[in-house]
Amino acid sequence: MVTITDQKPTMPEVLALYKSVGWSMYTRDPARLERALTHSLMVLGAYEGKQLVGLIRAVGDGETILFIQDLLVLPEYQRRGIGKQLIEALLARFPEVRQRVLLTDDDPKTRSFYKAAGFVESQQMGVIAFYHDQH
Template identity: 55%
Template structure:
């Protein structure tokens, strides 16, 4: 059974294991920075199977006019079990009053379908334009 928790109390070992499991090693090369990012997020919901962190969503923003979904990740062994759907639904319900909800992700058919199922539109198909800069 999956348990969902709101808040920031996630130890670095669990964070490292989850982020590494999906190949997001840029985050885990600076665990102190990742912990700070989690702590300074506007909202975090995590999914647990016993003592194992199996999913996480975190958002940044002001919580009134804009919300940026920074990370949503599910351990590969737990994907396709609606964990990501529950995490996303929680965020969208909690911040339903926020007009702009934004995210940036890789382009893949299953990724597009997932976000489009929540009403997100890709900027390459809509009237908005998106810009991105990574150092």
């Protein structure tokens, strides 16, 4: 049984989770990742017992925009509904926020997952997304 909580995970737990899904850009600078988590609007963890098995992180103002920055689930726990539970728990905490946005990789599995979770592609809403990367 997985429990979703806003209990702050430890950095070793977080680093292990990010590494397990191959997000090495985050784990190269643990202090920066810790600051990012601290300054996030909300971080929710999914725990099975005492083990962190998933995490969702949101940034924004909590009033007009909610940007889902990270959603991770340990590979051996994927396809069990944990990611969807994390999204639902996060969105339930901000029911009045109109703009709920995320930017993610463009691959069929990812598209399918987010569509099943109720998200639509930006062009279907008559808007366009822009991205500016400093590197």
